[in-house]
Amino acid sequence: MLTPTILIQLVLAGVLQGGTYALAAFGLSLIFCIAEVLNITHGEFLMLGGLVTYLLFALTGLNPFLILIIVIPVFVLIGAAYQKVFIKPILNRPPRQLLFSSIVVTVGIATAIEDTTSFIWGPTVKGVSYSMPAFNVGGVVVSSLRLSILVLIIALTIFLHFYLKKSFAGKAIRAILQNREGAMVVGINVPRIVTLVFGIAIGLAGTAGLFYVLLFTIGPFIGLPLTIRYIAIVMLGGSGSLIGSLAGGLILGVAETFAGFFLGAHWSLAVAFCTLVLVLLLKPQGLFKHV
Amino acid sequence: MSKKIFNPWEGILIIFLVCLAVMPRFIDPYWVVFLLLLFMYIGIGASFNITAGYLGYVNLGHYVFFGISAYGFSILYVKGVPFVFCLTTGVLVTLIFATLISYPFLRLKGAYFALANFGLIKLFELVAGSLRDFTGGTQGISLKPGYRALETYYIFLGVALLTVLVCYWIPRSKFGLALFGVREDEEVAAAFGIDVTKYKMSAYVLSALFPALLGGVYAWYSGFIDPEVVFGTDKALLPVTMVMMGGTGTFLGPIIGAIFMMLIEELLWTSTWLPVWIKSLHLTMLGLILAAVGIFSPGGLVTLSPFAKFFNWVGLGRFLGASHKLLKVDKTQA
Secondary structure, eight states: OOOHHHHHHHHHHHHHHHHHHHHHHHHHHHHHHHTOOOOTTHHHHHHHHHHHHHHHHHHHOOOHHHHHHHHHHHHHHHHHHHIIIIIGGGTTSOHHHHHHHHHHHHHHHHHHHHHHHHHHHOSOOBOOOOOOOEEEETTEEEEHHHHHHHHHHHHHHHHHHHHHHHSHHHHHHHHHHHOHHHHHHTTOOHHHHHHHHHHHHHHHHHHHHHHHHHHSOBOTTOHHHHHHHHHHHHHHHOTTOHHHHHHHHHHHHHHHHHHHHHHOGGGHHHHHHHHHHHHHHHOTTOSSOOO | OOOOSSOHHHHHHHHHHHHHHHGGGTSOHHHHHHHHHHHHHHHHHHHHHIIIIIIOOOOTTTHHHHHHHHHHHHHHHTTTOOHHHHHHHHHHHHHHHHHHHHHHHTTSOHHHHHHHHHHHHHHHHHHHHHOHHHHOGGGOEEOOOOOOHHHHHHHHHHHHHHHHHHHHHGGGSHHHHHHHHHHHOHHHHHHTTOOHHHHHHHHHHHHHHHHHHHHHHHHHHHSEEOHHHHHOHHHHHHHHHHHHHHOTTOSSHHHHHHHHHHHHHHHHHHOSSSOHHHHHTHHHHHHHHHHHHHHHOTTOGGGSHHHHHHHHHTTOGGGTHHHHHHHHHHHHHO
């Protein structure tokens, strides 16, 4: 059954899926570390990103990769606004209350987004039918659309890496990760960085949504299952680590593809949950340390 | 405070309970079902509060006990096993399961504990949906239909009362004192000679008992269960939202939260004077109300001044006390 060709094809599909996971999961992980908020709304923003792409594509017929230039700034702004309106009021609570409040607030917003979207759009799934020629490398069929998305994801990850290492805001984010009080003492404006982090994270979620709608189909109810996958990835990779999110995303993507191939598609989500529970029990700190 | 010889609240409580007991004979069946579901939510919310409020471990997968018991009950019941035996087995299986997972899971803290439990309930949803021979897959299990609202009403009333009584007893017992100690600081509690692991595990298993009782009877009452009904995401988040709405760690919080949630749902679903589009968007409204509660009233409804004033005025203020004290402690720490 498992010929080398199929094996390579499966790994490729898994890597691609893992790449889209990793982008959004890194955002969630940053939010979890910097703001200590469990953002259950994250998957909904991915869904919205996909929806905006679908709309723009249907209206203008632009190249989806040009739509990316519109989607990123729009979702960065949405993320910052979301943080200002809903998250800021609960940030200064003591830890246990913050956990409770963040779950209740983000679950409420997620429910509202999900319900409104399904009310306006109907429960049908949508996809962007944009295709690029596929080519054949030694029996392995590679779609150039998938390949270009993979290249874009890698480029974005490298950009993020250097943004976090070199820019002032990136250094501030890493400083807060290492020592919050210390960062405050040396004059880092923590609330502003938190807003920035939400902007980056939700911008990444919107971008991932664009890739998602190009590769798969989206529906109003994909948000929560995706959020759970992201949480599994964040826990697997270790929170606040870009490399960790990438590794976690790839591991989960490949594992899900293999589980889907051997056991049937409905088991693929079970892999995420098993990973989540097992990682939490065996290695609660995750595989990698902070950035 | 002087001790009163006669407490008027005991009389009122007895009259209220008698009213509840005879009510199904006089009211519309619709409201019997409404009250029955209300009792179920009170039972689940109050038992969730044992771990989340008293012990300080937010269990996002609390509904999993409800589901396991419901499945255990249904699998046996369709094979013709008598009701009592089915229910006992369902509850026992749930309790054994709770005991087994409590040890590894309670080593986690805060958000990690919450997430592990959330993953657990989703895992159960998938497993129940995939094991077609054993659980009927996504089609679920259908029991023999019948009108069982009246019997279920009394059982649920009993379980809700039991839960509320246990929640009333815990803060007044040594057991509760130990739980509060663990909640505030585990290391200090251990230093004072509290067997932290033992108390955490017993609180977890105790909180699993009530959803297990409710789950089996619910499967019997509704005559149908599937993975979505007992392990769905909205179900997993229901106790958190209910208790948060009422007020965590207080005796009255879960009860008020459950009543409030049921009333909102009822209002949004069935009222005739609301425009139709609001009803179509009733989940949106519910979500926004939740977010508003989370943002504006961190301690839940019981700490809002109109509620607090009302309860103080009728003399029930002492049931809100725990939460007020807690808030003060937390504020000084922050």
